Amino acid sequence: xxxxxxxxxYLVKRTGEKVFLECVQDMxxxxxxxxxxxxxxxxxxxxxxxxxxxxxxxxxPEGYSVSREKKERFSLILESASTNQTxxxxxxxxxxxxxxxxxxxGTRLLVL
Amino acid sequence: xxxxxxxxGPLSVPEGAIASLNCTYSDRxxxxxxxxxQYSGKSPELIMSIYSNGDKEDGRFTAQLNKASQYVSLLIRxxxxxxxATYLCAVNAGNTPLVFGKGTRLSVIA
Numbered sequence: 001x002x003x004x005x006x007x008x009x010y011l012v013k014r015t016g017e018k019v020f021l022e023c024v025q026d027m028x029x030x031x032x033x034x035x036x037x038x039x040x041x042x043x044x045x046x047x048x049x050x051x052x053x054x055x056x057x058x059x060x061p062e063g064y065s066v067s068r069e070k071k072e073r074f075s076l077i078l079e080s081a082s083t084n085q086t087x088x089x090x091x092x093x094x095x096x097x098x099x100x101x102x103x104x105x106g107t108r109l110l111v112l
Numbered sequence: 113x114x115x116x117x118x119x120x121g122p123l124s125v126p127e128g129a130i131a132s133l134n135c136t137y138s139d140r141x142x143x144x145x146x147x148x149x150q151y152s153g154k155s156p157e158l159i160m161s162i163y164s165n166g167d168k169e170d171g172r173f174t175a176q177l178n179k180a181s182q183y184v185s186l187l188i189r190x191x192x193x194x195x196x197a198t199y200l201c202a203v204n205a206g207n208t209p210l211v212f213g214k215g216t217r218l219s220v221i222a
Contacts (some may be wrong), residue, residue, distance in 0.1 A: 033209060042214035043156075043200070050207070058209065090155055098144035098163075098204045103155040 002027045004104035006091055012110045019078040021107050023091030030096040032074035034058075034066065036087040037106075043090070049074055050096070081111045114139040116203050118213035127222050131188040135201030135213055138182070145177055145184045148200040150215065156200055160186060191220045 007022035023032065033048040035058075045058030047066040055066050063085060067075045074093075078085055088108050094101040115138040125131045133147075144163050148156035160175040162168045162184065168175045174187040184203075188195055198215040 031207075040214075043212045045209050048209055097207045100146065100158055100161055101202075101210055102158065103148075106155045108153075 002029075002093075002102045004091060004093055004102050006089075006104040006107050008107050009105060010108050010110075012112065013078075013081050014112055015082060017078075017081045017111075019081050019109070019111075021076040021078075021089055021091075021109070023074045023076070023093075023104055024072055025074075025093040025102075025104075026072065027093070027095075027102075028071065029093035030071070031094045031101075032068065033092040033101070034064075034074065034076045035090045035092065036060070036085075037090060038087050046076065081109075083111050085109065086111045114203075114205070114211045116201055116211050116213040118199075118201050118216045120214060121217040122219050123216055124219045124221055125191050127191060127193060127220055129191050131191045131195065131218055131220070133186040133188075133199050133201075133216050133218065134183060135185065135203075136183045137201075137203045137211070139203065139205050139211070140179075140182065141205040142179075142182075142203045143206060144204045145175070146202040146204070146210070147173075147175060147184075147186045148202060149195075150198045150200060152197075188218075191218075193220045193222050196220045 034046040049068045091104040147160040150156045162175040201213040202210040
């Protein structure tokens with residue numbers, strides 16, 4: 001079974017804090033993705049990575065950065081958290097190409 | 113701009129009926145098609161994938177793909193209250209990120 005894990009299920013942070021969200025997959029997948037999901041807006045792609053140390057901007061990268069130092073780990077960084085970054089954050093991975101993508105359980109982030 | 117369109121619903125069906133969920137996509141080069149189910153507060157889970165025209169059946173679920181008309185559908189037979197969820201259609205054209213629809217909310221009434 002594919003397993004994608006995320007470091008926290010719930011997180012509460014203050015405005016201006018630096019926030020790290022971690023994602024780990026155990027299936028040697030090349031591709032990894034970070035999304036946020038908000039009511040009425042659907043899933044929006046923040047950043048993705050096709051290989052170690054590679055990253056590509058998605059549709060809404062502003063205010064975020066990512067790091068992929070190891071194949072199994074993809075971190076999302078909020079440099080200075082703001083209230084409009086309150087959201088559900090979802091990590092996903094897949095082998096590559098038009099293959100099935102698997103999601104982690106999600107992190108619900110509240111920025112006060 | 114690649115787009116995937118779904119009716120947001122809610123789609124309400126009585127228990128035991130067939131639920132029919134539809135999705136259209138804009139990119140003719142799309143190669144793979146997925147249906148995810150998402151319960152409230154949870155992450156999406158894959159229920160069906162389809163890659164070629166026609167029908168693909170898995171238990172109570174049938175995915176249908178028509179590339180000429182650029183639509184993909186999901187049929188759920190013998191709908192149960194536990195099927196009540198949001199269903200996301202996703203489309204992929206090679207080694208690019210999946211393009212998701214915004215989802216259709218299904219409500220199965222007991």
